[in-house]
Amino acid sequence: xxxxxxxxxxxxxxxxxxxxxxxxxxxxxxxxxxxxxxxxxxxxxxxxxxxxxxxxxxxxxxxxxxxxxxxxxxxxxxxxxxxxxxxxxxxxxxxxxxxxxxxxxxxxxxxxxxxxxxxxxxxxxxxxxxxxxxxxxxxxxxxxxxxxxxxxxxxxxxxxxxxxxxxxxxxxxxxxxxxxxxxxxxxxxxxxxx
Numbered sequence: 001x002x003x004x005x006x007x008x009x010x011x012x013x014x015x016x017x018x019x020x021x022x023x024x025x026x027x028x029x030x031x032x033x034x035x036x037x038x039x040x041x042x043x044x045x046x047x048x049x050x051x052x053x054x055x056x057x058x059x060x061x062x063x064x065x066x067x068x069x070x071x072x073x074x075x076x077x078x079x080x081x082x083x084x085x086x087x088x089x090x091x092x093x094x095x096x097x098x099x100x101x102x103x104x105x106x107x108x109x110x111x112x113x114x115x116x117x118x119x120x121x122x123x124x125x126x127x128x129x130x131x132x133x134x135x136x137x138x139x140x141x142x143x144x145x146x147x148x149x150x151x152x153x154x155x156x157x158x159x160x161x162x163x164x165x166x167x168x169x170x171x172x173x174x175x176x177x178x179x180x181x182x183x184x185x186x187x188x189x190x191x192x193x194x
Contacts, residue, residue, distance in 0.1 A: 031086065032087070032088065032123075033119045033122060033123040034119075034120070034123055035087060036087035036089060036094070036116075037115075037116040037117075037119040038116070039060050039061065039083075039087065039116075040112045040113070040115040040116035040119065041112070041113065041116040042060035043057060043060060043112045044108075044111075044113040044116065045109075046059050047108055053076075053101055053108060054071060054076070054079070055070075055071070056112075057098070058070040058071050064086070066079060066082045069082050076098060076099060076102040079098065080094070080095035080098035083095065083098060089119075093115065093118070094115055097111050097112070097115055136186050136189060136190055137186075137190065139186055140182075140183050140187060143182045143186070144183045146179060
């Protein structure tokens with residue numbers, strides 16, 4: 001009983017440390033497509049409310065290098081590059097959109113809304129792809145392990161006779177060959193997906 005109380009007390013002391021580490025890990029994680037999509041939506045909202053492009057770029061992320069670049073009159077290309085760097089974006093579309101909005105002077109709210117939608121769609125596609133890849137791997141594992149259960153049952157019940165020459169042997173070998181073919185097809189699909 002005393003050991004259980006000491007163990008619970010130790011775990012209670014560790015809980016805040018683990019929680020703090022988890023929060024620190026979450027804060028240290030660089031922003032991704034979801035945060036970038038929210039940022040572009042916020043920029044579009046500021047533009048619809050009448051803010052200038054530089055203000056709209058800075059308002060959603062105050063006290064950042066991006067805000068300083070946008071509000072201090074630095075070339076808009078530097079702010080565009082900082083957006084790409086800040087959110088770890090792969091393509092040039094966001095920076096090109098910022099440059100276009102700056103040079104054209106046209107209403108840019110819809111452009112930034114579309115950028116946000118595009119990022120959300122790409123993130124959803126990546127999640128779907130990851131889920132389908134996991135399903136394919138699970139299917140390959142199930143198909144690959146499927147012969148194990150009947151083999152154990154056959155051997156335990158003295159079914160070694162199935163492997164003797166005759167039609168039953170042909171059926172067993174054909175089943176094993178088809179299962180191997182299924183595993184190879186799934187592996188091929190997974191490799192083609194990369």
